[in-house]
Amino acid sequence: MIKKSIHEINKKIEDGSVNVVTxxxxxxxxxxxxxxxxxxxxxxxTTGTFGAMCSSGxxxxxxxxxxxxxxxxxxxNHVEAYSGVAAVDAYLGAAxxxxxxxxxxGGAHVIEDLLRGKEVNIHATSYGTDCYPRxxxxxxxxxxxxxxxxxxxxxxxxxxxxxxxxxxxxILNTYMGELLPNFxxxxxxxxxxxxxLSNDPNYETIGMGTRIFIGGAQGYVIGNGTQHSPSxxxxxxxxxxxxKEMNPDYxxxxxxxxxxxxxxxxIGIPIPILNEKLAAATAVRDEDITTIIQDYAxxxxxxxxxxxxxxxxxRSGSVQINGKDVPTSSLSSFKxxxxxxxxxxxxxxxxxxxxxxxxxxxxxxxxxxxxxxxQAVPLVRDVMSSxxxxxxxxxxxxxxxxxxxENAFNHLAVISDTGELVGILTAWDISKAVAENCxxxxxxxxxxxxxxxxxxxxxxxxxxxxxxxxxxxxPVIDTQRRVLGIITSDNISKLLARRY
Amino acid sequence: MKIKITIPTERIHNPIISESIVETGxxxxxxxxxxxxxxxxxxxxxxDLRFDKIKKAMESRGAVVSILDRPIHRDExxxxxxxxxxxxxxxxxxxxxxxxxxxxxxxxxIQCGMCIKMCPHGALKLGD
Numbered sequence: 001m002i003k004k005s006i007h008e009i010n011k012k013i014e015d016g017s018v019n020v021v022t023x024x025x026x027x028x029x030x031x032x033x034x035x036x037x038x039x040x041x042x043x044x045x046t047t048g049t050f051g052a053m054c055s056s057g058x059x060x061x062x063x064x065x066x067x068x069x070x071x072x073x074x075x076x077n078h079v080e081a082y083s084g085v086a087a088v089d090a091y092l093g094a095a096x097x098x099x100x101x102x103x104x105x106g107g108a109h110v111i112e113d114l115l116r117g118k119e120v121n122i123h124a125t126s127y128g129t130d131c132y133p134r135x136x137x138x139x140x141x142x143x144x145x146x147x148x149x150x151x152x153x154x155x156x157x158x159x160x161x162x163x164x165x166x167x168x169x170x171i172l173n174t175y176m177g178e179l180l181p182n183f184x185x186x187x188x189x190x191x192x193x194x195x196x197l198s199n200d201p202n203y204e205t206i207g208m209g210t211r212i213f214i215g216g217a218q219g220y221v222i223g224n225g226t227q228h229s230p231s232x233x234x235x236x237x238x239x240x241x242x243x244k245e246m247n248p249d250y251x252x253x254x255x256x257x258x259x260x261x262x263x264x265x266x267i268g269i270p271i272p273i274l275n276e277k278l279a280a281a282t283a284v285r286d287e288d289i290t291t292i293i294q295d296y297a298x299x300x301x302x303x304x305x306x307x308x309x310x311x312x313x314x315r316s317g318s319v320q321i322n323g324k325d326v327p328t329s330s331l332s333s334f335k336x337x338x339x340x341x342x343x344x345x346x347x348x349x350x351x352x353x354x355x356x357x358x359x360x361x362x363x364x365x366x367x368x369x370x371x372x373x374x375q376a377v378p379l380v381r382d383v384m385s386s387x388x389x390x391x392x393x394x395x396x397x398x399x400x401x402x403x404x405x406e407n408a409f410n411h412l413a414v415i416s417d418t419g420e421l422v423g424i425l426t427a428w429d430i431s432k433a434v435a436e437n438c439x440x441x442x443x444x445x446x447x448x449x450x451x452x453x454x455x456x457x458x459x460x461x462x463x464x465x466x467x468x469x470x471x472x473x474x475p476v477i478d479t480q481r482r483v484l485g486i487i488t489s490d491n492i493s494k495l496l497a498r499r500y
Numbered sequence: 501m502k503i504k505i506t507i508p509t510e511r512i513h514n515p516i517i518s519e520s521i522v523e524t525g526x527x528x529x530x531x532x533x534x535x536x537x538x539x540x541x542x543x544x545x546x547x548d549l550r551f552d553k554i555k556k557a558m559e560s561r562g563a564v565v566s567i568l569d570r571p572i573h574r575d576e577x578x579x580x581x582x583x584x585x586x587x588x589x590x591x592x593x594x595x596x597x598x599x600x601x602x603x604x605x606x607x608x609x610i611q612c613g614m615c616i617k618m619c620p621h622g623a624l625k626l627g628d
Contacts, residue, residue: 050580052620177584178618185587252580254620262620264580317586317596329587331620333580335600 002039002276009043009272010354020044020270020348022341023199023282030283039279044348044355047199048213048268048340049191051332052254054175055155055226056263057093058111058243061147062122064088065139070132071124075099076110083124087132091152094253094263106261108253111151114143115248149243151215155225157267159197159235160291163188163314163328165306165321168297173258177331179296183306183321186293186328191337192286192311196269197235199282205271206237207358213268213344214239216247218353221269223360227368235362239267250340266336268344272355286312293319299461301370380462381455383495384476384485390415393422393443400442401430413475413483414446420481424450452477455484463492501548502531502568502610503555507540511562517542520557526550531610532590543568543610570627571609572616574602578623585615585624 012018019042021029026045030038062071064087074083074090078100081092094108113120124137143149165186166172166179173179176187192198200206210221219241228236250266273279289311294303309319315334318325347353389403390413400412404427414423423446433445451474453462466474466489473488507516512535521528532543546554555565572593581602586594591608594615616624 051582173617177620178588178614180588187584187587252621255622256620257617264620327587329585329618330583333582333600335581338600 002036002279004039004043004272004274006272006274006355006357009274012043013348013351013354016349016351018043018348020046020345022338022345023047023194023271023284024338024341026279026282027193027285030279035276035280035283038283039273039276042273042279044345045199045271045273045282046268046341046344046348047191047196047271048194048266048337048342048344049157049196049332050250050266050336050340051189051191051264052175052256052262053153053156053265054095054262056151056153056265057091057107058114059091059148059150059152060089062088062090062141063145063147065134065137067134068132069124069126069134069137070129071137072126073124075123076107076120077105077113078121078123079105079107079110081107095261097260103255103258103260106253106255108261108263109255111243111263112248112251112253114146114149115243115246115251117142117144143244146244151219151239151241151243151246152222153225153239153265155227155236156239156265157196157225157237157269158190159201159233160192160195160289160311161189161234162291163293163309164296165293165326166297167295167306172296173256174296175256175259175262176296177256177329183324183326186314186319186321186326187331188291188311188314188328189331190289190291190311191332191334192289192315193284194334194337194341195289196267196271197237198284198289200269200271200278201233201235201281201284203230203235203358203362203364204278204281205274205355205357206269207361209356209359210269211354211356212239212241212270213266213340213347213353214241214246214250215243215266216250216343217241217245221358224362228363229366229368230362230364231367234368237267237362250336264333266340268340270344270348270353270355272357286310286315293321299464300458378459378495379455380453380457380459380476380487381484383459383491384455384487385491386485388413388475388483388486390483391425391442392417393441393446395442397430397433397439397442397445400425404430411473411475411486411488412442413486414442415483419483421450421452421475421477421483422446423448424475450475453487454478459487459492459495462487466492501546501551503528503544503546503551504566504568504611505540505542505544505558506564506566507535507542508562508564509538512537512540514561516558516561516563519561520554520563524550524553524557526554526557528554532612543612568609568611571606571611572604573625574604575623575625578621579619580621580623582620584618584620588614588618590614 070087081090083090096107098105164176225236252264412425529545
């Protein structure tokens with residue numbers, strides 16, 4: 001039974017005799033020596049990750065102006081920051097987008113620009129008080145001019161992350177990148193074998209107060225991250241670090257097409273090997289870390305799980321979906337994760353970084369809850385018209401024209417003999433048939449590719465689809481493709497009129 | 501060589517590609533084709549020696565033919581080697597080397613631009 005203390009390990013770091021390896025190297029060491037032998041040999045295992053961490057931001061203090069201002073609204077290069085904290089404190093979120101440039105530039109870009117020493121424009125407004133008389137302020141600052149510039153990241157370093165794919169027929173632009181139609185690709189994020197929390201899954205040494213590598217500087221874990229969900233293996237960390245000590249190699253702004261801005265953070269956490277249990281935990285391999293592939297075609301919180309998968313499969317370059325090889329893309333950089341684990345290893349080896357025990361353990365149990373919603377989400381069935389005129393596919397164009405005229409209804413649902421929806425016919429289709437002198441059956445002039453929706457779908461999703469495809473109505477069908485009604489842009493306008 | 505054939509709206513109803521192939525007897529390998537009732541754009545491979553002849557045949561029918569000789573350019577400062585580009589490229593231009601550096605095989609590029617939108621770091625560009 002091996003037992004070491006943090007104090008003993010830090011003494012070895014001080015006198016240069018410490019044995020430190022990366023979590024990747026630890027895999028083979030434990031294979032060769034077993035956990036007990038490895039715990040005897042190795043004092044510290046370093047981890048690393050470098051990926052998109054949207055829940056990041058900068059807490060800063062601007063210093064007081066003359067005359068002083070109590071800032072109510074604040075922008076950095078047209079990106080709004082939250083300034084409802086005292087007079088000249090503010091929080092600039094990485095995912096906040098520019099008022100003028102949209103998702104091309106956001107809080108993350110301002111943070112990177114500051115770190116690179118660039119000048120940043122500030123615009124601030126206030127209502128004015130006796131103690132803070134000023135109402136408007138415009139100035140230009142650099143990182144040096146700020147009193148404090150502390151990265152305060154509410155949710156970083158996910159233990160692992162669900163991979164993404166797309167079963168629909170169109171490209172989806174998501175925070176998991178471009179997802180190609182018909183399961184055209186799979187994207188994933190996370191450093192697998194090097195992932196900090198996956199190497200200490202019981203959160204024995206990673207906890208509140210743990211000293212870490214963050215953006216190239218030394219920083220700290222300040223608690224569990226938001227949405228920390230340890231019972232499902234999706235733990236997260238809340239982190240802080242001084243931007244003024246960071247390095248742009250390990251902090252990069254990014255923008256996901258059609259989604260928005262985010263901050264790529266480089267995080268490294270050392271794990272002191274206090275016993276063989278920790279040695280065994282740090283020998284975790286890509287194939288031991290399992291996650292899921294979710295279908296982003298479903299615009300719901302509960303995305304269907306396509307399959308279970310491990311990081312070794314994801315990192316191999318392709319995974320099997322429905323018997324087909326589907327290429328994978330990583331959104332996080334394994335090369336940089338490895339660079340961080342190695343850099344941290346050098347710091348420890350050369351006595352520049354000491355390991356620490358948490359002052360409080362992170363919760364090892366619990367699940368993140370979904371949002372409590374007090375207002376029911378209107379569903380398609382709540383607003384659709386259940387009156388819809390149908391016509392059989394083999395009826396004549398004249399029958400169709402008659403039906404439209406008699407019912408004063410612009411859309412005819414075309415059905416098969418067994419009552420399944422096979423097409424849609426509008427007054428416009430009939431005009432076209434008349435103009436072209438084509439009077440065959442309904443089937444020959446109807447639109448066969450019909451957009452449809454289900455009765456239990458939220459109206460918001462149906463509205464987005466009507467808008468995207470520029471159509472004014474969609475038949476509502478059940479799972480047997482039987483027509484239940486129709487939802488029109490008119491139904492949706494009425495719903496909105498009720499709501500506001 | 502890889503070429504781009506653009507068919508303007510006013511000629512979209514004419515069988516330009518078929519006529520040109522039949523007239524010249526030159527085979528082209530169509531790799532990407534986006535054609536609808538308003539516009540057409542195709543990417544194809546054709547032998548270097550036969551390019552002038554097929555270009556002439558197509559352009560006499562109203563198409564615009566250009567050589568795709570400016571492949572994707574990667575800004576190595578911006579690139580963080582995540583590999584997001586790998587799975588969206590239809591031509592397998594991108595791959596990882598053994599050290600997880602992204603490698604770019606520019607010769608395969610057909611300038612479709614899929615990777616440009618995918619890159620979170622704006623590191624990929626077409627043209628100058």
